[in-house]
Amino acid sequence: MNILIVHAHPEPQSFCSAMKDLAVDTLQQGGHSVQVSDLYAMNWNPVASAADFQQRNNPDYLVYALEQRHAHGQQALAADIAAELEKLLWADLVILNFPLFWCSVPAILKGWIDRVLVSGVCYGGLRFYDRGGLAGKRALLSFTLGGQSHMFADEEAVHGDWEPMLRPLQRGTLAYTGLSVLPPFAACHVPYISQQAREEILEQYSDYLQRLDEVEPLVFPSLANFDRHLHPLRNAQEVPA
Amino acid sequence: MNILIVHAHPEPQSFCSAMKDLAVDTLQQGGHSVQVSDLYAMNWNPVASAADFQQRNNPDYLVYALEQRHAHGQQALAADIAAELEKLLWADLVILNFPLFWCSVPAILKGWIDRVLVSGVCYGGLRFYDRGGLAGKRALLSFTLGGQSHMFADEEAVHGDWEPMLRPLQRGTLAYTGLSVLPPFAACHVPYISQQAREEILEQYSDYLQRLDEVEPLVFPSLANFDRHLHPLRNAQEVPA
Numbered sequence: 001m002n003i004l005i006v007h008a009h010p011e012p013q014s015f016c017s018a019m020k021d022l023a024v025d026t027l028q029q030g031g032h033s034v035q036v037s038d039l040y041a042m043n044w045n046p047v048a049s050a051a052d053f054q055q056r057n058n059p060d061y062l063v064y065a066l067e068q069r070h071a072h073g074q075q076a077l078a079a080d081i082a083a084e085l086e087k088l089l090w091a092d093l094v095i096l097n098f099p100l101f102w103c104s105v106p107a108i109l110k111g112w113i114d115r116v117l118v119s120g121v122c123y124g125g126l127r128f129y130d131r132g133g134l135a136g137k138r139a140l141l142s143f144t145l146g147g148q149s150h151m152f153a154d155e156e157a158v159h160g161d162w163e164p165m166l167r168p169l170q171r172g173t174l175a176y177t178g179l180s181v182l183p184p185f186a187a188c189h190v191p192y193i194s195q196q197a198r199e200e201i202l203e204q205y206s207d208y209l210q211r212l213d214e215v216e217p218l219v220f221p222s223l224a225n226f227d228r229h230l231h232p233l234r235n236a237q238e239v240p241a
Numbered sequence: 242m243n244i245l246i247v248h249a250h251p252e253p254q255s256f257c258s259a260m261k262d263l264a265v266d267t268l269q270q271g272g273h274s275v276q277v278s279d280l281y282a283m284n285w286n287p288v289a290s291a292a293d294f295q296q297r298n299n300p301d302y303l304v305y306a307l308e309q310r311h312a313h314g315q316q317a318l319a320a321d322i323a324a325e326l327e328k329l330l331w332a333d334l335v336i337l338n339f340p341l342f343w344c345s346v347p348a349i350l351k352g353w354i355d356r357v358l359v360s361g362v363c364y365g366g367l368r369f370y371d372r373g374g375l376a377g378k379r380a381l382l383s384f385t386l387g388g389q390s391h392m393f394a395d396e397e398a399v400h401g402d403w404e405p406m407l408r409p410l411q412r413g414t415l416a417y418t419g420l421s422v423l424p425p426f427a428a429c430h431v432p433y434i435s436q437q438a439r440e441e442i443l444e445q446y447s448d449y450l451q452r453l454d455e456v457e458p459l460v461f462p463s464l465a466n467f468d469r470h471l472h473p474l475r476n477a478q479e480v481p482a
Binding site: 010011013014040046047048049050061062063064065101102103104105106107108110111113114117129146148150151156157158159160163164165167168171172173176191221223226229230231232 | 251252254255281287288289290291302303304305306342343344345346347348349351352354355358370387389391392397398399400401404405406408409412413414417432462464467470471472473
């Protein structure tokens with residue numbers, strides 16, 4: 001497999017960075033090819049803007065997704081975006097590795113999502129979910145947090161269940177582009193635990209990475225169950241999208 | 242009321258920017274004081290990093306939230322963060338106004354959240370949800386999107402219900418800091434609708450802004466229902482956090 005790890009932590013000595021390093025080692029030892037986009041080290045620009053297009057379809061009014069499509073067709077995407085998109089299209093598996101900031105990715109990684117998941121390539125029109133442009137590839141969130149797992153255990157937990165809290169990322173982003181989303185790996189309570197507990201988490205993560213082929217992806221909607229206006233199909237006579 | 246609008250759209254002529262302008266006019270006409278943080282116009286830096294602290298508690302290992310606390314205590318936060326934090330503390334109501342990018346805020350606005358919602362001021366330890374540092378203030382998401390409202394109508398809809406899709410923002414971010422979260426204003430299908438339909442949305446938005454005092458905030462957990470380890474209290478004998 002070709003594997004892209006997109007890593008976003010401001011401290012190279014962090015546990016989150018150790019997870020990234022462990023993933024590189026584990027996956028390379030498993031015979032896979034690995035590339036890492038270390039966004040802080042790359043000084044990645046996260047701000048989607050007109051500067052992302054060397055040529056514009058409409059220079060007077062920016063509709064970002066339309067300019068993405070146009071620029072991709074004209075090979076006029078900014079060089080940093082084009083380089084990341086090439087890695088993404090090369091990859092069979094994409095791992096987003098990050099500290100949970102405000103129940104989501106850090107801004108620098110949000111900006112990788114905003115700029116690299118290019119309209120017309122990764123999605124567009126009715127090409128999303130199981131018809132998304134990245135269908136056939138897999139993805140995985142691996143993240144660290146200060147909170148404990150019981151705080152996200154179910155809807156009665158103080159922060160509710162993981163699924164809704166991760167929905168914009170796992171469903172609204174990864175699954176939307178057609179990626180098969182594997183269950184996330186959450187390293188909980190990291191700032192407060194012993195060195196031994198941290199080493200146990202690293203072992204669990206390594207084990208998980210070694211058995212990815214046995215792991216069932218999460219389930220998301222299929223467009224076969226919606227009409228072309230994306231209303232749910234209520235009976236078998238209705239025509240899917 | 243003092244009102245802060247944090248606005249994040251790369252196109253000043255956009256409908257989303259028109260919503261921001263309308264909000265300024267409507268709220269000022271209602272007798273409120275309004276400040277706008279137009280993040281694109283400000284060239285806001287969204288990347289949380291060691292450069293955010295003029296003085297470090299631990300210069301050898303960055304734990305971002307701990308350095309936030311330390312730097313706030315020492316008045317050593319970066320000037321751009323300090324200025325935004327001052328606006329936030331001035332405000333009785335905060336409106337985040339943005340185009341929905343990947344079912345979330347654009348990276349430039351995520352970076353406002355990451356950097357300005359400073360630990361030790363906005364939250365910390367058991368100071369979150371109804372005990373958060375911003376308790377007593379209100380907040381509101383107002384956003385534009387290409388999708389239609391039926392696509393988020395309920396859990397059977399193609400993207401599921403709005404509540405889980407907005408959970409990291411409304412619950413994991415705004416409510417977490419103690420803000421009372423008013424129901425969001427979503428301007429749907431914006432790129433595809435008539436000028437008249439857009440004007441109707443602007444009227445609805447103006448109406449909504451004029452009756453904010455009648456609007457019930459959304460309901461989020463109270464820490465009174467959790468013990469000090471943040472397990473849900475199962476019976477009346479247990480001691481709240």
